[in-house]
Amino acid sequence: MTQSVIPVNLPQNAYEIALASDSLDRLGAWIKSLHLGHKVMLVSNPTVFGYYGKRAIASLETAGFEVHLHLFNDGEAYKTLDSVAQLYDKALAAGLERNSTFIALGGGVVGDMTGFAAATWLRGIGFIQIPTTLLAMVDASIGGKTGVNHPQGKNLIGAFYQPRLVLIDPTVLQTLPEREFRAGIAEVIKYGVIWDAGLFRQLEDARHLANPSHLSNPLLHEILMRSCQAKAEVVGQDEKEAGLRAILNYGHTIGHAVESLTGYTELLHGEGVAIGMVAASRLAVALNLWSAEDDARQTQVIEKAGLPTRIPEGVEIEAIIAKLQTDKKVKDGRVRFVLPTRIGNATVSDRVDNELIRDTLTQLQPLTVNR
Amino acid sequence: MTQSVIPVNLPQNAYEIALASDSLDRLGAWIKSLHLGHKVMLVSNPTVFGYYGKRAIASLETAGFEVHLHLFNDGEAYKTLDSVAQLYDKALAAGLERNSTFIALGGGVVGDMTGFAAATWLRGIGFIQIPTTLLAMVDASIGGKTGVNHPQGKNLIGAFYQPRLVLIDPTVLQTLPEREFRAGIAEVIKYGVIWDAGLFRQLEDARHLANPSHLSNPLLHEILMRSCQAKAEVVGQDEKEAGLRAILNYGHTIGHAVESLTGYTELLHGEGVAIGMVAASRLAVALNLWSAEDDARQTQVIEKAGLPTRIPEGVEIEAIIAKLQTDKKVKDGRVRFVLPTRIGNATVSDRVDNELIRDTLTQLQPLTVNR
Numbered sequence: 028m029t030q031s032v033i034p035v036n037l038p039q040n041a042y043e044i045a046l047a048s049d050s051l052d053r054l055g056a057w058i059k060s061l062h063l064g065h066k067v068m069l070v071s072n073p074t075v076f077g078y079y080g081k082r083a084i085a086s087l088e089t090a091g092f093e094v095h096l097h098l099f100n101d102g103e104a105y106k107t108l109d110s111v112a113q114l115y116d117k118a119l120a121a122g123l124e125r126n127s128t129f130i131a132l133g134g135g136v137v138g139d140m141t142g143f144a145a146a147t148w149l150r151g152i153g154f155i156q157i158p159t160t161l162l163a164m165v166d167a168s169i170g171g172k173t174g175v176n177h178p179q180g181k182n183l184i185g186a187f188y189q190p191r192l193v194l195i196d197p198t199v200l201q202t203l204p205e206r207e208f209r210a211g212i213a214e215v216i217k218y219g220v221i222w223d224a225g226l227f228r229q230l231e232d233a234r235h236l237a238n239p240s241h242l243s244n245p246l247l248h249e250i251l252m253r254s255c256q257a258k259a260e261v262v263g264q265d266e267k268e269a270g271l272r273a274i275l276n277y278g279h280t281i282g283h284a285v286e287s288l289t290g291y292t293e294l295l296h297g298e299g300v301a302i303g304m305v306a307a308s309r310l311a312v313a314l315n316l317w318s319a320e321d322d323a324r325q326t327q328v329i330e331k332a333g334l335p336t337r338i339p340e341g342v343e344i345e346a347i348i349a350k351l352q353t354d355k356k357v358k359d360g361r362v363r364f365v366l367p368t369r370i371g372n373a374t375v376s377d378r379v380d381n382e383l384i385r386d387t388l389t390q391l392q393p394l395t396v397n398r
Numbered sequence: 399m400t401q402s403v404i405p406v407n408l409p410q411n412a413y414e415i416a417l418a419s420d421s422l423d424r425l426g427a428w429i430k431s432l433h434l435g436h437k438v439m440l441v442s443n444p445t446v447f448g449y450y451g452k453r454a455i456a457s458l459e460t461a462g463f464e465v466h467l468h469l470f471n472d473g474e475a476y477k478t479l480d481s482v483a484q485l486y487d488k489a490l491a492a493g494l495e496r497n498s499t500f501i502a503l504g505g506g507v508v509g510d511m512t513g514f515a516a517a518t519w520l521r522g523i524g525f526i527q528i529p530t531t532l533l534a535m536v537d538a539s540i541g542g543k544t545g546v547n548h549p550q551g552k553n554l555i556g557a558f559y560q561p562r563l564v565l566i567d568p569t570v571l572q573t574l575p576e577r578e579f580r581a582g583i584a585e586v587i588k589y590g591v592i593w594d595a596g597l598f599r600q601l602e603d604a605r606h607l608a609n610p611s612h613l614s615n616p617l618l619h620e621i622l623m624r625s626c627q628a629k630a631e632v633v634g635q636d637e638k639e640a641g642l643r644a645i646l647n648y649g650h651t652i653g654h655a656v657e658s659l660t661g662y663t664e665l666l667h668g669e670g671v672a673i674g675m676v677a678a679s680r681l682a683v684a685l686n687l688w689s690a691e692d693d694a695r696q697t698q699v700i701e702k703a704g705l706p707t708r709i710p711e712g713v714e715i716e717a718i719i720a721k722l723q724t725d726k727k728v729k730d731g732r733v734r735f736v737l738p739t740r741i742g743n744a745t746v747s748d749r750v751d752n753e754l755i756r757d758t759l760t761q762l763q764p765l766t767v768n769r
Contacts, residue, residue: 039410112479119550147518150545150556151638174521179490185521186557267522 029245031252035169036263040189044169044255046248051082051196054130054157055090061191063153064126066093068118070141071132072101075159078202083132083157095121099137103291106136106176108184114144128153128191134160135167139185142173146188156193160203161211161239162297165218165254168193170262170272187267195255197247200239208239210297212332213278215250217304218257220325221277224371226253230328237333274373277365278304281388284350288342294335301334302391309387310379311366321370337391344388348381400616402623406540407634411560415540415626417619422453422567425501425528426461432562434524435497437464439489441512442503443472446530449573454503454528466492470508474662477507477547479555485515489523499524499562505531506538510553513544517559527564531574532582532610533668536589536625539564541633541643558638566626568618571610579610581668583703584649586621588675589628591696592648595742597624601699608704645744648736649675652759655721659713665706672705673762680758681750682737692741708762715759719752 030047045057058067069083076098087094097117099110118129129152131141138156145154156168174185200208219227229249235241242250258275265272282303286294294302308322329336338347351362364379401418416428429438440454447469458465468488470481489500500523502512509527516525527539545556571579590598600620606612613621629646636643653674657665665673679693700707709718722733735750 108479108483115548115555119548119554143518147514147545147555147557149554150543150558172521174518177486177490183490183520184486184518186518187521 029248031248033252033255033259035189035193035259037189037266040171040266042189042191042193044193044195044259046195046197046251046255048198048244048248049196050194051079051157051199052086054083054194055086055088055092057192057194058087058092058128058130058155059090061153063128063191064124065091066095066121066123066127067130068095068097068114068121068123068127069130069132070097070099070114070137070144072099072137074101075133075137079132079159079199083130087130095123099133099140103136103176106140108175111140111144111147111175114140115148118144118148123148123152125149125152128155130155130157131168132157132159134158134163138163138168139173139182140175142171142188142190143175143185146173146186151188154188154190156190158193158195159199161200161208162214164195164197164251165211166214166258168195169255169258171266193255195251197244197251200247203239205238206295209237209333210295212236213297213301213304213329213334215254216325216328216332217275217277217300218254219328220304220308220367220370221274221365221373222257222261222371223253224369226250226257227324227328227370229253230331231324233331236328236331273363273375274365277367277373278302278307280351280354280362280364281306281347283354284347285338285342288346288350289339293339298335301329301332302336302338305329305336306387306391307364307366309390310364310383311368313383313387314366314376314378316374316376317367317369321367324370325367337393338388340393344385344392347388348384351384400619402619404623404626404630406560406564406630408560408637411542411637413560413562413564415564415566415630417566417568417622417626419569419615419619420567421565422450422528422570423457425454425565426457426459426463428563428565429458429463429499429501429526430461432524434499434562435495436462437466437492437494437498438501439466439468439485439492439494439498440501440503441468441470441485441508441515443470443508445472446504446508450503450530450570454501458501466494470504470511474507474547477511479546482511482515482518482546485511486519489515489519494519494523496520496523499526501526501528502539503528503530505529505534509534509539510544510556511546513542513559513561514546514556517544517557522559525559525561527561529564529566530570532571532579533585535566535568535622536582537585537629539566540626540629542637564626566622568615568622571618574610576609577666580608580704581666583607584668584672584675584700584705586625587696587699587703588646588648588671589625590699591675591679591738591741592645592736592744593628593632593742594624595740597621597628598695598699598741600624602695604702607699607702644734644746645736648738648744649673649678651722651725651733651735652677652718654725655718656709656713659717659721660710664710669706672700672703673707673709676700676707677758677762678735678737680761681735681754682739684754684758685737685747685749687745687747688738688740692738695741696738708764709759711764715756715763718759719755722755
């Protein structure tokens with residue numbers, strides 16, 4: 028059995044990411060080693076709980092924990108302050124104390140909300156992440172970004188609050204819908220491009236990337252480990268996003284705009300990021316920051332993962348440009364882009380003007396336009 | 399003009415408490431020196447804003463800030479998640495950014511809610527405290543405890559989030575109701591008993607303590623400075639209440655129970671603390687932790703401040719004992735009390751049993767019982 032333990036070295040809140048097949052069944056023992064209180068609240072949604080809830084509870088009870096349970100409704104639409112308030116009520120009824128622990132078993136929505144509740148109940152109680160989607164494993168569960176949506180914007184309400192442990196069991200990906208797996212691969216590709224050239228080469232060398240059942244266990248383990256390591260290293264150097272951490276937004280600028288313009292229903296987040304990475308890569312070529320060869324290599328990997336590389340039909344280029352102006356990262360009307368410089372390295376640039384964006388996006392229009 | 403700057407030495411979030419008469423008129427210049435963004439949101443309630451709002455805004459605008467305004471409804475009943483959500487809406491409409499600042503101008507309710515909003519909007523934006531009650535000046539505004547009430551308990555929802563600056567202008571106490579001033583003096587006496595013997599002697603030597611207009615400006619300044627210093631020192635050693643900070647709960651155990659049993663309407667918080675300090679002091683005498691002489695000295699100062707020293711009529715001793723069992727600090731059914739050992743020093747004890755509490759509280763029954 029391969030097991031990796033990846034440290035997240037934060038000055039005040041260091042913790043570990045534990046990665047191993049079937050680690051879900053050793054959850055109780057892992058938590059016990061952290062010397063937290065004996066009351067835990069397992070938080071999930073009906074779908075994920077249906078698959079893995081019993082195993083998690085069995086492991087916790089065997090280790091002697093008093094287990095309480097809360098299920099959020101499934102889906103981004105329920106990522107609200109009201110949902111968190113329901114978890115507060117449960118925490119009160121269960122008599123959770125400061126040394127009690129919330130355990131998030133699910134994807135990014137469950138993790139973000141549970142983390143926010145943990146950050147704010149009794150001014151902060153224990154928190155553990157068990158991500159069950161690829162996206163949550165390599166991105167959302169690491170680094171302490173927690174929160175909920177405001178009716179007018181995603182993740183506007185939240186806190187930086189680090190988990191005490193991230194437990195990743197790759198075998199749970201077997202029940203993840205393929206399209207969601209591919210969306211997670213987009214973030215893996217991102218780490219390859221901006222941080223870890225070795226990871227990128229592994230993705231290039233892989234025969235298949237679009238389906239977890241076509242990946243060998245060692246390769247999947249390696250991909251997860253290196254992605255978690257990339258995230259942990261960046262966050263370890265810049266916990267509160269004062270500088271370096273911004274490079275994690277590679278592909279997210281155009282990506283967010285396209286997601287938002289399609290009402291967050293047509294594209295998964297990772298699909299938006301894939302399109303955004305293609306766009307950012309072209310911008311970087313135009314600015315002579317990186318080569319057309321590297322751009323082509325990236326596109327090839329994205330296509331192998333079955334991810335989109337063009338703007339969805341019906342999305343106007345001018346609408347994207349207008350949307351970019353509302354981005355959090357705009358400074359003095361100029362959008363700041365994360366651009367690759369070589370495989371494994373990226374920089375933040377404010378040299379991108381609307382003219383260049385327009386030219387670049389024109390190249391990425393849907394092929395059907397030319398039919 | 400006397401001016402004191404008291405450092406709060408926290409490893410990651412150090413800041414200063416600035417204490418000076420009429421410092422409210424120099425608010426803008428103070429904030430400017432912190433190099434925060436140019437957008438600020440002044441948060442207050444109608445009463446306090448009526449007294450001091452114009453001066454605060456004038457100072458901010460003179461310094462070049464873009465000033466937005468939000469008023470919470472006045473009173474503890476509005477210290478809710480819903481109120482905070484209204485402030486989120488205002489922050490969105492004002493286009494606050496990560497380097498923008500919430501400025502709390504008011505007492506503990508305004509400060510706690512504004513701090514919680516600052517902790518959770520965009521995962522944390524700038525925050526400045528301008529406390530306008532004595533209680534907020536010496537206690538609530540320092541140390542980063544922020545939050546709101548849950549329908550079933552006070553301050554259950556919250557976060558540790560430090561301000562960037564606490565600005566104290568003692569002249570604003572002139573508009574504070576006398577009874578609220580006295581309630582604040584209870585916390586000042588607390589610091590004298592548990593931390594600063596010199597402060598306690600000054601309170602003993604003072605002719606008057608019950609009314610701000612009877613205190614000389616230098617004495618008031620000294621009292622404020624030493625109290626803030628005590629709080630800053632304790633918090634500096636234990637930001638998240640892992641150990642030492644618990645001594646700040648001196649008087650709060652019985653105090654909270656009595657406040658709660660009178661429905662939070664009959665007693666001000668500081669009045670509950672005064673009763674709680676008398677009770678804890680008697681427990682300490684009974685346990686031979688400190689002397690009857692020191693107990694008498696404390697009672698004398700509390701009485702000089704016009705604060706209550708006996709249990710309110712109609713509150714049953716057994717009801718208090720039952721209420722204590724729901725205290726956050728109960729461990730294995732045993733209440734943990736902060737008890738004084740000598741003037742300027744306190745310890746946490748779990749040696750107090752219900753029998754002893756019963757005996758002690760019997761001595762503190764209202765005198766009318768014996769009429």
